[in-house]
Amino acid sequence: MIGKKAPEFTAEATAGPFALADHRGHPVVLYFYPKDNTPGCTTEGEQFRDLHAKFAKAGAVVAGVSRDSIKSHQGFAAKMGFPFPLISDADETLCQAFGVIRMKNMYGKQVRGIERSTFVIDAAGKLAREWRGVKVPGHAAEVLAFVETLKR
Numbered sequence: 001m002i003g004k005k006a007p008e009f010t011a012e013a014t015a016g017p018f019a020l021a022d023h024r025g026h027p028v029v030l031y032f033y034p035k036d037n038t039p040g041c042t043t044e045g046e047q048f049r050d051l052h053a054k055f056a057k058a059g060a061v062v063a064g065v066s067r068d069s070i071k072s073h074q075g076f077a078a079k080m081g082f083p084f085p086l087i088s089d090a091d092e093t094l095c096q097a098f099g100v101i102r103m104k105n106m107y108g109k110q111v112r113g114i115e116r117s118t119f120v121i122d123a124a125g126k127l128a129r130e131w132r133g134v135k136v137p138g139h140a141a142e143v144l145a146f147v148e149t150l151k152r
Contacts (some may be wrong), residue, residue, distance in 0.1 A: 006121040007097040009067075014087035018063060019028065020119075020121065027060040027128070028121040029143055032100045034114045036068045036076035040041050040136050044116070045080055047140035052083045060147045065089050066114060071111050097120075100132075118143055120148060 006028075010019040020028060031048065035119040048062055055062050062084040068076070074088035085093065095101045095114060102115040116134040120133075120143065121127055129146050131139070 001127050004127055005125055006119070006127045007094075008125075009094055009097065011087045011089060011094060012070055013063065013087040014070065014077050014082075015085040018085055018087050018124070023061045024125055025123050027058070027123055027147050029055065029060055029062045029116040030087075030094075030098070031062070031116075031134075031143075032065045032095065032098065033116055034068060034116050036072045037079075037147065040116070041066070042080065044134075044136045044139065045076075045082055046102075047136070047142075048084065049080065049082050051140050051144050054144055055147060058144070058147045058151060063087050065094055067092060068094065071138065094136055108125065120146060121151075 008020055010017050033044055035041055045064060065087040067089055069090060070088045073088055077086050089095055092101060098118045098119060100115050101112060103110050104113050115132060118131045118134055119127060120129045
């Protein structure tokens with residue numbers, strides 16, 4: 001998928017509808033995470049929040065995506081002070097388009113869920129980089145370092 005046009009979409013988000021086309025000319029960081037208000041997802045969101053000013057300085061737009069409802073996202077974003085939108089993908093349209101739904105083991109049971117993944121879409125709307133099976137520590141900083149290379 002790298003170098004290919006990213007799937008166009010418009011989805012409900014905490015700041016109103018989020019359309020990929022509205023951000024042409026800027027890199028877009030989409031990070032997919034399993035669930036609001038869980039330890040790993042909270043830490044990942046905090047890291048993107050804490051680096052948000054640097055992402056903005058690099059011209060990038062950051063958005064988090066999960067299957068949670070807008071209401072859940074609004075509470076989570078307000079509680080954590082996230083300066084970026086959280087996209088609700090309750091019907092899994094985006095999850096399917098980006099291929100992030102996987103069978104995972106949770107407490108010994110197989111469950112269908114989001115594999116923590118991040119995608120950077122360049123200013124022209126092409127997929128520039130993807131991370132799958134993300135480990136949270138240091139991930140947002142790694143994404144930022146990549147986004148900063150796009151300015152050159």
